Amino acid sequence: MTLRLSAVLAPLALGAALLTGCRGMVSEKPPIHPNLNMDFQEKFEPQEANPFFADGRANRTPVAGTVARGLMPENTPFQTGREAGGALVRTNPLPTTRDVLLRGQNRYNIYCAVCHGKAGDAKGVVMTGGYGWVAPSYHDDRLRAAEDGHFFEVASNGWNTMPGYAAQIPVADRWAIVAYIRALQKSQNAQRGDLPADVIAQVEQGASANMAGGNRAASPASAPAADSTR
Numbered sequence: 001m002t003l004r005l006s007a008v009l010a011p012l013a014l015g016a017a018l019l020t021g022c023r024g025m026v027s028e029k030p031p032i033h034p035n036l037n038m039d040f041q042e043k044f045e046p047q048e049a050n051p052f053f054a055d056g057r058a059n060r061t062p063v064a065g066t067v068a069r070g071l072m073p074e075n076t077p078f079q080t081g082r083e084a085g086g087a088l089v090r091t092n093p094l095p096t097t098r099d100v101l102l103r104g105q106n107r108y109n110i111y112c113a114v115c116h117g118k119a120g121d122a123k124g125v126v127m128t129g130g131y132g133w134v135a136p137s138y139h140d141d142r143l144r145a146a147e148d149g150h151f152f153e154v155a156s157n158g159w160n161t162m163p164g165y166a167a168q169i170p171v172a173d174r175w176a177i178v179a180y181i182r183a184l185q186k187s188q189n190a191q192r193g194d195l196p197a198d199v200i201a202q203v204e205q206g207a208s209a210n211m212a213g214g215n216r217a218a219s220p221a222s223a224p225a226a227d228s229t230r
């Protein structure tokens with residue numbers, strides 16, 4: 001038994017000695033490098049010259065607006081919908097311009113209307129199709145009174161059974177959607193005082209003209225309201 005064991009161990013020991021034996025010895029020859037493994041690549045080192053560019057530098061300046069990894073200001077009210085103290089942002093940080101509303105309308109109709117309905121009345125196809133989901137209408141008093149930040153937060157993180165859309169919808173677009181939801185709410189809850197006098201006159205004129213025409217079915221409350229949001 002002892003004999004056989006040493007017969008196995010001896011060649012092993014020899015092999016190990018051959019592989020490690022050169023440690024500490026100096027050689028003028030380049031090391032043997034059988035597997036290159038992409039160890040040698042064509043590349044420019046930092047600060048190296050590169051005649052390809054007019055300024056001769058290999059280093060390029062980052063594109064304007066570049067944010068270094070980890071340096072994104074992620075805790076601003078714009079990003080989270082909450083003030084520094086934790087309270088929900090009351091008023092949309094985006095200005096309520098026509099462009100913002102049109103963008104919000106476009107995104108809302110893509111991402112939210114399937115459930116919440118084009119008019120925000122929760123009559124989207126997913127809700128009416130008998131799938132067992134129930135979304136609230138935006139036209140109830142609680143949601144009329146809710147902060148803009150609440151809508152932003154729900155759109156970002158979800159709410160009970162509703163999934164969040166932070167991964168699909170960029171921050172500014174989520175605020176644009178909030179602005180548009182406010183317009184939808186207004187569209188079902190407008191007060192006379194919300195309109196300038198000339199528009200009131202126009203509306204009343206139109207109403208009497210329509211009545212004279214005789215075939216005036218009341219326009220459906222759920223008609224998409226956005227085209228008239230200015």
Ligand code: HEC
Pocket residue numbers: 108111112113114115116126133134135136150151154155159160161162163165169177
């Ligand atoms: C897949 C269907 C679906 C989509 C799409 C959807 N929601 Fe919802 N949403 C729901 C459901 C369901 C609820 C009610 C959740 C609950 O209370 O269980 C809800 C609730 C809400 C609420 C009310 C929260 C509260 O205070 O009660 C808001 C606001 C809201 N969603 C905004 C949005 C916005 C904005 C979008 C588009 C970015 C969106 N939702 C897309 C299904 C959806």
